Amino acid sequence: MSMSDSGHFGIFGGRYVAETLMPILADIEQAYAEASQDPAFQQAFTQLLETYVGRPSPLFFAQRLTEAWGGAKIYLKREDLNHTGAHKINNTLGQALLAKRMGRRKLMAETGAGQHGVATATAAALFGMECRVYMGAEDIIRQAPNVKRMELLGAEICSVESGTRTLKDAMSEALRAWVAEVEDTFYVIGSAAGPHPYPSMVRDFQRMVGDESRRQYMAISGGKLPDAVLACVGGGSNAAGMFAAFEKDTDVELIGVEAAGYGVGTGKHAASIVGGQVGILHGSKSYVLQSAEGQIQNAHSVSAGLDYPGVGPEHAHWAQTGRVAYHAVTDEEALDAFFSLTRLEGIIPALESSHALAEAQKLAKEYGSEAAFVINLSGRGDKDMETVLQIMKEKHESD
């Protein structure tokens, strides 16, 4: 593990927050360190993952997709089959267990696509806790079904009207709210981002995704490892969980796929590593989309979950050391992959995960049919129906 005591990954990471939050972050760090050494905590977590989330999620060989793309064998890690429909639930159950251990009965969360908000609201319902979710007003429109789910689950939704009214602003507002409620509230961060210890904790609470994939692929292949592992990267939680398990397998190529929006060259994208510079946002040093002066710029992606101008600090470190290669695919490429998987395999993927699929499509021929890709299908696309139907309608009208 590349993390030091102060929560840095090389030059990245750290804890850049107002003094008011420093003591609670130290408390969480200590409680988490103790919990990770406590077999009872680990057992409770594992039991929930098995009996409530439905783990392990299967690794599925997508034969028709493989044939269509004409190259590497495509294996999908089916996180979309988890309870609540994405990988996010793994981490929120872990953090809710930690909150319980720390005696806190109120959870708060930020959300972009709404998957993390739903997963936090779900954990709150399961543990009998209060839950408040901060969500950009724009995302509330884009991801309406998830807003209704959160409300049904008993969460209070706070619409964030500042800035671009998306994930960045939701996280800023959540940090502001936490400062005021720091005495009794646990902030459940959904990305492998934010101040230490969140990037490490979220990675650890998602690591089973990579561990299972590794085990499952080896069982299928007679002990071999895949040639490449791909995952989409917004803040980077599903990719962090995936990559952490393969980090030491240096023969396995790790590929993080960012959202290029309309194209990295247009300035309207969310590719913080591919198209950003080193900066400090929301509590840690990483790659950030920003002006030359350091004002944070607006991200753009068709996928609300990737629509964020920063990225988790461990990804920045992996990019710098070269252990993980980061690429970016456009909205259009992601949508093509979305339709391919839907029509060829009968699986409707989340727009976030569609970015990882699109990159796999690009690389499949180059790697050839002897190669195998494991792709993290991090979530299902039910929440994206409105967005996709709208785009189809616009396309139809302009044709």
Add this chain to the structure above:
Amino acid sequence: MNRIDAKMQALREAGRKGFVAFLTAGDPNIDQSEADIRAALDHGVDILELGVPFSDPTADGPVIQAASLRALEGGMTLPKVLDLVRRLRKDYDQPIVLFGYVNLFFRYGYEQLARDAADAGVDGILVVDLPYEESGEMADPLRENGLHRIPLAAPTTSQARLRMILSDAGGFVYYIMVTGVTGARQFVRADLGERLTAVRSVTNLPIAVGFGVSSGEQATTVATSADAVVVGSALITAAREGRLTECVQEIRSGIDKAVL
């Protein structure tokens, strides 16, 4: 001597309490902002905290968020904030503290910032989201250029932590009165005196108290136990409503009542 130290010493010797005014540089545009700042400095402000506008001010409430946005739309940048300080320095000798978020300072470069800020006439820098643990890289350049790193202390800060974070700080301690973001509140926390006694037990630095002070009456209460009172959001609101001078005078007389 650093102007902050000189000012604090003069206040102490005169038996007075200090008035620290926060205004966002460039709000709503550079010219009006300069006029507002001059008016404040002309009517009894002891120390100016000049907010460097940032796109994502995570420790600020709605008033300063909106001020930052207006300032950015008005074209304010960190180099232009330093130009503004240079112009103010021709006419004023009150200490000036830059108050901002770390990313702008990091992008500018800590050494370059310390040199340019000192050259412009800045006396101290307060970085809201740069806690003690991450402040190492900035501390040396500030010290070498005679600038104070103003530390923040909060109600959640323990005694052990206070001892650590105040160990190499200078100028004054900025004590955050509430657990929350900046912005007007109606109350003054009942245990403020007790809290400040705890801070004083680990440092000889003067203490300025802020976050939430918006009226002359509150200023009186706060100044009873603090060495200085910080007012920000209330001044910004007053400035936009065209009554900045009155507000400055109200706070000033409120602070002065505390020692009568």
